[in-house]
Structures are given as C-alpha cells and as structure tokens.
Amino acid sequence: MSDLTLTSPASGVPEAAPRTAPMRAVGPIAWMRQNLFGSWWSTAVTLVLAYLIVRWTIGFVEWAFANAIWSVPYQGNQPQTQICRDMKGVGACWAVVAEKHRFILFGTYPFEEHWRPALVCLLFVGLYVFSAIRRFWNWILVPVWVVTLTVIGILMWGGVFGLPYVPQERWGGLPITLILSTFGLALAFPLAILVALGRRSRMPAIKMLCVLYVELIRGVPLISLLFMASVMFPLFLPEGMNIDKLLRAQVAITLFAGAYLAEVVRAGLQALPRGQYEAAEALGLSYWQKTGLIILPQALRLVIPPLVNTFIGFFKDTSLVLIIGIFDLLTAGKTAIVEPAWQGFGVEVYVTVGAIYLVFCFAMSKYSQDLERELNRHRRR
Amino acid sequence: MSSSASDPRLVSAGPPKRPWRLSWADERVRAVVWQVLVVGLVLAIVWWLWRNTVHNLEVRRIATGFGFLGREAGLPIGETLIEYEPTDTYLRALTVGVLNTLKVAGLGILLATVLGTLVGIARLSQNWLLSKLAGLYVEIIRDVPLLLQLLFWYTILQGLPGPRQSLNPLPHVFLSNRGMKLPFIEWGQAHWFTLLAFVVGIVLTVFYARAMRAKQYADGQPRRVWPAGLLLILGLPLAVWAALGAPFTPDLPALRGFNFRGGITVSPEFFALLLGLVTYTAGFIAEIVRAGILSVNQGQWEAAQALGLRRGEILRKIVLPQALRVIVPPMTSQYLNLTKNSSLAVAIGYQDIVSIANTTLNQTGQAIEGIAIIMLVYLTISLSISLFMNWYNARIALVER
Structure with a gap:
C-alpha cells in the first residue's frame, strides 16, 4: 500500500463520465412522468384507462344530456311518452323524473300541502348539520332535538294551528326515510349503550341476556326482522290492540340497529385502558358515576368514526322497508314507474333516487373522515 | 400459570373473603337483586307475549307446529339445484331455497373477494388514474343502498331485447331478457370422475408444496413447486378423462322458435342478484384490503426491496401474509353481510330461502314457523x-412467544 501515491490516478479506473442534470422533480411534466408513465406497465394501464374513461364519458354525456328528453307533450291529461320510447337506450328520459319528482319525494301526501314535508326534510338536514358541529356537543343538543322533532311531528300530522290533518297512511317518500333512520338511531343509541355495558357487566345473568340479544339479531338478516314486524307482531299483542305498520317497522329497525351499535360501543369500552376504570373506582365513584363521567365520554369519543359508518349503513338499510310495503323514498321511486305510460324508465328513476341517497351518505362519510383526522390530531406529529 | 395458583404467597394476595351480609351495602347482594329483577322482567314480557300469541292463534284458528312440512307445496320454483316438482313437499321446497341461498352466497363470496382485492390493490397503485378510479368506484358503490342497486341491475337486464334479437357478445353466448345462455358440454359420469381427479390434484399439490417448503427450511434451497403442481392439477384430470374414453360433446345454445335450447342458463334474477352483491361487497372488501396493506410497516417493503424482490413478489410473499392478520376479522363480517344481504333476493324474485319461506307462510298462514325457519337457516x-x-x-x- 505504501508505494501508492495520492497524486497518481488510480490505474484502470476511468474518470466518471459527465452526467446530465437530474430529471425535473417538480412541475406537471415531472408529476405525469412519475404518476402516470412511471413504467411500461403503468403507461399501458394509463393509456387503456384513459381510452375507456373518454369513451364512457362521451357515451354517458350523450345519453344523459345530449340525447336526453326533458319533457313530453300532453294530450289532455295523458303524457305522450312515445318520443321517449323511440329514444330508449340512446337518450335518457328525464321527463319521467320531471313529471314524478313530487311523487318520488313526498309520496301520496296531499299535493297542496307538499310544503310541509319539504320543510320537514329541511328541518332534518338542519338538525343533522347542527348536531355535527362540535361546538354544540353539550346539553344544548337535547332541547334542540326535542323541539325540532316536535315541530316535525306537528308539520307531518297537522290538525293544529290551522294545518289540515294528514293521516299517517298518506305520508311517503323522503320524509319517511329520514324519520325511520333518525328516530331509529336516536332510540337505538341509548339501547346500544345499555346493552354494551351489560355485555361487559360482572353479573352473569345480565351478561348472558345481552350476548343472546346481540348475537341473535346479528345472525339474521334485517328482512327477517321486518317480516316478523309485519306478520308476526300482530299475533303478539292482545286482541283489539293494534300498532300501525310504520311504528312496527320502526321498532324492528331500532332493535336491529341497537345490536350493531352495541358492538361498536363495546369496542370503545374495551379499547379504554384499565387504569381509567381503576382510577375512577379509587376515587370512590359509584358505578353510574364512573360510567357516566369517566368511561362513556372517553369510550364514545374513541369510536365516533365507526359509529358514523354504522349510521351510514342504517340510513341505507331503511330502504329495505320496501319489501314490507312501507312508502319510503325507494318504494316511491319504484311505484312511480308502475303507471303504464311511464313503464320501462326505471333506470332514470333509480339513478335519481340513488343520487339522493349518495348525497346524504357521501356528506356523512366525508364528515366522518374529517372528524377522524381532527380527533387523531394529538396522535400525529 | 397453573403452577402459580398453588403458590401460597399468591393465593393469600387476593382480597379477603368476606361473609355475606343481607344489606344493600353489600355489592354481591345488590348484583343478585338486580339480576333477579331484570331476568324476571324479561321472562314476564316473554310470558305475556306468549300468552297473547297462543290466544290469538286459537281465535284465528291458525294451526301450529311443523306438520305442514310434509304436505304438498304446490309452489313452482324456477331454478333448482336438486330435482323438484310443485307436487313435492314443503320440506323439499325449503331445501331448494336453502341450496339457492348457498349457491348465490358461495359464488358471491368467491367473486367479491377477488374483485375487492383487485380494487383494493388498485387503490394503492402508483398509477394516479387507476387509484383515483378505484377510489371513485368504492365511494359511489358504498353510498347507494344495495336494494336500489339490485333493482337497477334487474331493470337493466329486463330491458335487454327478447331472445330473437338477443345480444351475442361472444360466439355461442347469448344475452337476452330471459337471461344469459352459455355453452356447456354434455355432462356424464366420466366428467364427475375428472372433477374428482382435479380436486385430488389440488390436495396433492398442497401436500407437495408443504413438503418442499419443509425441505427448504432444512437446507435453505428454494424449490420449484409449479411444474409438479401443474402436472397434478391439470395432468391428472386429463389422464382420467382420456382413460375413460375422453367424452366431449359440446352443448351449444341455439334459437329454436321463440326461445333457446341447450347450453346452461343464468336467469336474470340470479344474474342481477349476483352482480349487485358482488359489486357492492367488493367496495367494502377493497377498503379492508387497502387498510390491511397500509397497516404493514413501510420498513417491511424497504427491507424486501433491499433483498432484491420485485414489487409483485413483495406484495405476495412479504406484505399480504402480514396484512392477512388485519384483514381476516373484518372480512369475516363482510362475508356474513353478503350472506345476509342475499335475502334481498325476494325483492327481484330470485327464489332463495326467504322468498320460499315467505310464500309458504302466506299459503299456510303459519307465520311464526315460517319466520323461525328463515332465522334458523x-x-x-x-x-x-x-x-x-x-x-x-x-x-x-x-405466533407470539
């Protein structure tokens, strides 16, 4: 090693070739090169997908807008849907939605009173938005909910303040969907908390009852419970006593939602460190003080995102009442195309109804994602 | 753990045993009182409902018991896996229903897992277009009720042209409002044996792969499994088929008069239900797979890359086995959901157990027994x-130590 001098160039090793400047790492071209044309495989995928997307978009725009028919002529009172039938498969017939939108949204509610269910829907949305703002997460929610739900009841039924009375059989459409999901969840939530606490209780009999309830309900489909509510429930009651169909379905949905929510709440109770339970006991708090002041506030906070996901699931599941013939949004949509003149335009109606569900569920899921980010902020660095 | 229980020091460390005191201040007394109260209340409600039910059944002259199962059903069923005539008993009709449910649920679980895994991996793709498209699919499919999706698919399938103008996307495949017609072969006894050989081949391959892996653990040399596997899975059935005379008669669907003859039929009801269940559940499975893959530490990817594995290999050999631990529990509940959701078949007229039990309870009037059967199944x-x-x-x- 000693005969090597520092000044002599290492023999055999050529000098490094001059290198070009590195590839641009910023800017749209660099972004595309990295994310769309990263490799041969990626380039092929991009080209195929781009071709398909362009073709589908053009096809969809042609069907939904360019070739669509927005209204049909009338002969007396009868809509002439022949022009729609001629364009079937080529252009959408939005005329069916234009003609039937009141029916799809509000069902058979008296036509001149439609402002009432419309206002009810707005009130429900307002209630959701209000409850979603974290600043109002305190006792103020209780009177707001009670007052809003009372106003909703007055608006739907009427009979006071000069509003004509509307019997429940004539309610339908979007308000029914919102009523079933809101009341179902509002009633199922306290039930779920009780069952979740019962399932973790040290008392064997209570624990067994709760396990039995949760596992039985979760093992059967919602339809079987709805069938039970519609055909079996009347047999359970004493003679002469009758509960109307909507309320029976509401009970079934509440019981169903309760079992699923109970499992979500239980997950929160289990995730809470034991130290919290022990510290609360060490302070000498009673069981209910411990649960209400220490355990539940923390446990529920842990499971807010899965809770919202369960809410989304139940909002969608209320559509199952179609099978026992309750007039919710989906049933109204399905009934709207029974009329011979409009038969065969199911796709247009289902797309519209699907869009309404999509708006509600998408808003909830975006909210849940934002909330999750917000609540986990202290964990991120 | 069991040895420590006999350790006298640890036994004495527990709380001292207190004698029972008949007082509200004793926690154990309170627990007993509460339990007796709650159980008593539940039993009282159940007894009240039971008494009402018995009374109502008597007043309405509704028979009870499962005697109706042996009577003639008289209900026609469109598609069956076992032989069935309307003159058969209710029991047989319900069995057909259970098999139909199992058919759609089994096939649905299989296809939804494949589609969901593909979409989940696509969402994590480095290709921006692919990942955004997969994300859009998941977001839309999960935010629309399944029942609506089923009605939508069924409407589209019913809107297809009649058999005479049916679509013909592939040779011998016909798509019309009567369903999908696929070519098949005339199935005989030899084919059953071939199928059996195929299953035996798969089982043997699994054992072979296990033996090879044991050898690899012993000396560190990787061994190729696929040549022998291919031979077992494809060669064995082919050999059995050839030995039995290699019967092969194609059964092609063809238009005769107003309808098709031959081939196998996929009814529009089954097709719409399967399509709806698979696309819907795949949206949820995709999210589970994505979360599972993301849960694997980034260091695992980097270490595997440093070992010189390719991206596909890393995913298959390093990441997925670890992700499975996170994936399997929520996947179970999705499988359960799919099975329970298959009961929505009743809305589009596919005759699964719910649909047949519902018809049964309408015909016999025995609501309690009908619903009990659905729930039990x-x-x-x-x-x-x-x-x-x-x-x-x-x-x-x-496996933790």
Whole structure:
C-alpha cells in the first residue's frame, strides 16, 4: 500500500463520465412522468384507462344530456311518452323524473300541502348539520332535538294551528326515510349503550341476556326482522290492540340497529385502558358515576368514526322497508314507474333516487373522515 | 400459570373473603337483586307475549307446529339445484331455497373477494388514474343502498331485447331478457370422475408444496413447486378423462322458435342478484384490503426491496401474509353481510330461502314457523362461516412467544 501515491490516478479506473442534470422533480411534466408513465406497465394501464374513461364519458354525456328528453307533450291529461320510447337506450328520459319528482319525494301526501314535508326534510338536514358541529356537543343538543322533532311531528300530522290533518297512511317518500333512520338511531343509541355495558357487566345473568340479544339479531338478516314486524307482531299483542305498520317497522329497525351499535360501543369500552376504570373506582365513584363521567365520554369519543359508518349503513338499510310495503323514498321511486305510460324508465328513476341517497351518505362519510383526522390530531406529529 | 395458583404467597394476595351480609351495602347482594329483577322482567314480557300469541292463534284458528312440512307445496320454483316438482313437499321446497341461498352466497363470496382485492390493490397503485378510479368506484358503490342497486341491475337486464334479437357478445353466448345462455358440454359420469381427479390434484399439490417448503427450511434451497403442481392439477384430470374414453360433446345454445335450447342458463334474477352483491361487497372488501396493506410497516417493503424482490413478489410473499392478520376479522363480517344481504333476493324474485319461506307462510298462514325457519337457516349459516373464519384466523395469527 505504501508505494501508492495520492497524486497518481488510480490505474484502470476511468474518470466518471459527465452526467446530465437530474430529471425535473417538480412541475406537471415531472408529476405525469412519475404518476402516470412511471413504467411500461403503468403507461399501458394509463393509456387503456384513459381510452375507456373518454369513451364512457362521451357515451354517458350523450345519453344523459345530449340525447336526453326533458319533457313530453300532453294530450289532455295523458303524457305522450312515445318520443321517449323511440329514444330508449340512446337518450335518457328525464321527463319521467320531471313529471314524478313530487311523487318520488313526498309520496301520496296531499299535493297542496307538499310544503310541509319539504320543510320537514329541511328541518332534518338542519338538525343533522347542527348536531355535527362540535361546538354544540353539550346539553344544548337535547332541547334542540326535542323541539325540532316536535315541530316535525306537528308539520307531518297537522290538525293544529290551522294545518289540515294528514293521516299517517298518506305520508311517503323522503320524509319517511329520514324519520325511520333518525328516530331509529336516536332510540337505538341509548339501547346500544345499555346493552354494551351489560355485555361487559360482572353479573352473569345480565351478561348472558345481552350476548343472546346481540348475537341473535346479528345472525339474521334485517328482512327477517321486518317480516316478523309485519306478520308476526300482530299475533303478539292482545286482541283489539293494534300498532300501525310504520311504528312496527320502526321498532324492528331500532332493535336491529341497537345490536350493531352495541358492538361498536363495546369496542370503545374495551379499547379504554384499565387504569381509567381503576382510577375512577379509587376515587370512590359509584358505578353510574364512573360510567357516566369517566368511561362513556372517553369510550364514545374513541369510536365516533365507526359509529358514523354504522349510521351510514342504517340510513341505507331503511330502504329495505320496501319489501314490507312501507312508502319510503325507494318504494316511491319504484311505484312511480308502475303507471303504464311511464313503464320501462326505471333506470332514470333509480339513478335519481340513488343520487339522493349518495348525497346524504357521501356528506356523512366525508364528515366522518374529517372528524377522524381532527380527533387523531394529538396522535400525529 | 397453573403452577402459580398453588403458590401460597399468591393465593393469600387476593382480597379477603368476606361473609355475606343481607344489606344493600353489600355489592354481591345488590348484583343478585338486580339480576333477579331484570331476568324476571324479561321472562314476564316473554310470558305475556306468549300468552297473547297462543290466544290469538286459537281465535284465528291458525294451526301450529311443523306438520305442514310434509304436505304438498304446490309452489313452482324456477331454478333448482336438486330435482323438484310443485307436487313435492314443503320440506323439499325449503331445501331448494336453502341450496339457492348457498349457491348465490358461495359464488358471491368467491367473486367479491377477488374483485375487492383487485380494487383494493388498485387503490394503492402508483398509477394516479387507476387509484383515483378505484377510489371513485368504492365511494359511489358504498353510498347507494344495495336494494336500489339490485333493482337497477334487474331493470337493466329486463330491458335487454327478447331472445330473437338477443345480444351475442361472444360466439355461442347469448344475452337476452330471459337471461344469459352459455355453452356447456354434455355432462356424464366420466366428467364427475375428472372433477374428482382435479380436486385430488389440488390436495396433492398442497401436500407437495408443504413438503418442499419443509425441505427448504432444512437446507435453505428454494424449490420449484409449479411444474409438479401443474402436472397434478391439470395432468391428472386429463389422464382420467382420456382413460375413460375422453367424452366431449359440446352443448351449444341455439334459437329454436321463440326461445333457446341447450347450453346452461343464468336467469336474470340470479344474474342481477349476483352482480349487485358482488359489486357492492367488493367496495367494502377493497377498503379492508387497502387498510390491511397500509397497516404493514413501510420498513417491511424497504427491507424486501433491499433483498432484491420485485414489487409483485413483495406484495405476495412479504406484505399480504402480514396484512392477512388485519384483514381476516373484518372480512369475516363482510362475508356474513353478503350472506345476509342475499335475502334481498325476494325483492327481484330470485327464489332463495326467504322468498320460499315467505310464500309458504302466506299459503299456510303459519307465520311464526315460517319466520323461525328463515332465522334458523341464517343463524346456522352465520355460525358456520364465523367458526370457519375463526379457525382460519387462529391459524394465520402471529405466533407470539
């Protein structure tokens, strides 16, 4: 090693070739090169997908807008849907939605009173938005909910303040969907908390009852419970006593939602460190003080995102009442195309109804994602 | 742990045994009182409902018991896996229903897992277009009720042209409002043996792969499994088929008069139900797979890259086995959901157990028995899937010291 001098160039090793400047790492071209044309495989995928997307978009725009028919002529009172039938498969017939939108949204509610269910829907949305703002997460929610739900009841039924009375059989459409999901969840939530606490209780009999309830309900489909509510429930009651169909379905949905929510709440109770339970006991708090002041506030906070996901699931599941013939949004949509003149335009109606569900569920899921980010902020660095 | 229980120091460390005191201040007395109260209340409600039911059944002259199962059903069923005539008994009709449910649920679980895994991996793709498209699919499919999706698919399938103008996307495949017609072969005894050989081949391959892996653990040399596997899985059935005379008569669907003859039929009801269930559940499975893959530490990817593995290999050999531990429990509940959601078949007229039991209870008027049958069937299926998935989960769980 000693005969090597520092000044002599290492023999055999050529000098490094001059290198070009590195590839641009910023800017749209660099972004595309990295994310769309990263490799041969990626380039092929991009080209195929781009071709398909362009073709589908053009096809969809042609069907939904360019070739669509927005209204049909009338002969007396009868809509002439022949022009729609001629364009079937080529252009959408939005005329069916234009003609039937009141029916799809509000069902058979008296036509001149439609402002009432419309206002009810707005009130429900307002209630959701209000409850979603974290600043109002305190006792103020209780009177707001009670007052809003009372106003909703007055608006739907009427009979006071000069509003004509509307019997429940004539309610339908979007308000029914919102009523079933809101009341179902509002009633199922306290039930779920009780069952979740019962399932973790040290008392064997209570624990067994709760396990039995949760596992039985979760093992059967919602339809079987709805069938039970519609055909079996009347047999359970004493003679002469009758509960109307909507309320029976509401009970079934509440019981169903309760079992699923109970499992979500239980997950929160289990995730809470034991130290919290022990510290609360060490302070000498009673069981209910411990649960209400220490355990539940923390446990529920842990499971807010899965809770919202369960809410989304139940909002969608209320559509199952179609099978026992309750007039919710989906049933109204399905009934709207029974009329011979409009038969065969199911796709247009289902797309519209699907869009309404999509708006509600998408808003909830975006909210849940934002909330999750917000609540986990202290964990991120 | 068991040895420490006999250790006198640890036994004495527990709280001292206190004698029972008949007082509200004693926690144990309170617990007993509360339990007696709650159980008593539940029993009282159940007894009240039971008494009402018995009374109502008497007043309405509704028969009870499962005697109707042996009577003639008289209900026509469109598609059956076992032979069935309307003159058969209710029991046989209900069995057909259970088999139809199992058929759609089994096939649905298989296809939804494949589609969901593909979409989940696509969402993590480095290709921006692919990942955004997969994200859009998941977001839309999960935010629209399944029942609406089923009605939508069924409407589209019913809107297809009649058999005479049916679409013909591939040779001998016909798509019309009567369903899909696929070519098949005339199935004989030789084909059953071939199928059996195929299954035997798969089982033998699994054992072979296991033996090879044991050898690799012993000397560190990787061995190729696929040549022998290919021979066992494809060669063995082919040999059996050839030995039995290689019967092969294609059964092609063809238009005769107003309808098709030959081939196998996929009814529009079954097709719409399967399509709806698979696309819907795949949206949820995709999210589970994505979360599972993301849960694997980034260091695992980097270490595998440093070992010189390719991206596909890393995913298959390093990441997925670890992700499975996170994926399997929520996947179980998706399988259960799919099975329970298959009951929505009643809305589009596919005759599954709910649909047939519903017709039965309408014909006989025995609502309680009909619903009890539905619930019993689903509870059994749910329990079986849970048990199997729990066994699988325990098998792949991390072995901790």
